Amino acid sequence: MTSINSEISLPDIHEVEAARQRLRPYGIVTPLLRSPVLDELTGATVLVKAENLQRTGSFKFRGAFNRLSLIPEADRPGGVVACSSGNHAQGVAAAARLLGMRATIVMPSDAPELKRARTVALGARVVLYDRQTENREQIAQGLAKETGATFIHPYNDPQVIAGQGTVGLEIADQAKNQGLKLETMVVCTGGGGLASGVALALSDRASDCRFHTAEPAGFDDYARSLRAGHILKNDKMGGSVCDAVLTPMPGEVGFEILKNRACEGAVVSDEEALKAVAFAFHELKLVIEPGGAVALAAVLFDRVPVSGRVVALTLSGGNIDPAMMALAIGS
Structure with missing residues (x-):
């Protein structure tokens, strides 16, 4: 673990690997899926990390x-x-x-x-x-x-981030097993625990991979903070269907990891997130919640340049109320 100052410490790749060992008897190695429909729509080779299938329905x-x-x-x-x-x-x-x-x-x-x-x-x-x-x-x-x-x-929290980083280790291993070299990674981002953990893992396993955060409009604190080079807050605390990724501002630990590793953040509308939920249901046969769909929405609606590239994205959670699913399917 590396210290930023007397108050904050950063996890390192060894702690991510140690977390993987602790989780091995209890967590699920979630699949990295391919969809011909998604590849055709985007002109890319898209790898979908289905963390909605993780224990409790999310990467958390x-x-x-x-x-x-x-x-x-x-x-x-x-x-x-x-x-x-x-x-x-x-x-x-x-x-x-x-x-x-x-x-x-x-x-x-x-x-x-x-x-x-x-x-x-x-x-x-x-x-x-x-x-x-x-x-x-x-x-x-x-x-x-x-x-x-x-x-x-x-x-x-450094050890929460280390645990989330195991998603990145799995993605790197699974892509390699499919004979693919990761070129772009898009991660659903709230406070940045998952995003920073995955970025930390891929910095070690796929150092040339371009990394993007994905957030809902109005709660794009990471996108704005990455552009500014320092942490910025959101103006409001609620009002989006993407409840899973609504946070006041980036976490200090995650931002310190991401500020030199992430490219420009992608921002999607609530409508686009709901359409991504519907797409996952109809085409991928997966149930995801709006906050867990923002990375998919970023790829579907061209918020991240992926054409001709090998791109991985996270479906970070599938805990959606039936009423919200009905809204998404009807959107």
Whole structure:
């Protein structure tokens, strides 16, 4: 692990590899899929990493399990506290259950009902907050202090990022096994845990690969921050169907990793994200949520130049309410 300053440390490739070993008995090596329809539409060779098929329905289980596994035995009776709109919530709840720990999750009151119900079903206690007027991290940190629990940040944590980086290791191995050399990578991006983890892994395994973040319009803090060279905030906290990738600003750890590795970020509309959800349903036979579809939307709607290239993209989550799926299919 490398230090940026006295406050922040960055994970390295060895920690990503160690996370892969910890996850091996519990996580799923998700497939890297091909679609002739997608190749024809884009003029590219497109590799689709289906993290919607991961345990709990998103990549978040990887980072959560890796981070919780590293909590010292003496601290485990205090349990864990996390804040999430739903995917990190389920990942932490599932990891805590496997490791015999209590979990409390701070979730927005407008989180999809499916995500909330599944978090509770995994044994976690849910505390609701107002996304527009309250600060979820302050609430979660306060609960952790009161109860002696360990706070698990959804993305601004080196070992969470190391866990998410295992997605990148798998993509590199799977592409190589298909006889393909990765040229472009597009990753669904909120706070940057997945994006920075994948970028870290590919910097080691596919150093020539061009890396792009993908975000919904109005919540393109990574795209703007990468252009500016420093962290910028979003103007609002809610109002997009892509709830899984709505964060106030990039995490410091992830931004430090990505600022010298990522190309310009791609930005898609809510309508394009919903069309990507529908495309995945009809053509790929996969269920994904809008936030997990922004990388696919970026490729489908030419927000990233991919023609003639070998491009990989993440489908980062599939926890979608039936009503949202109906909206997407009818869009």
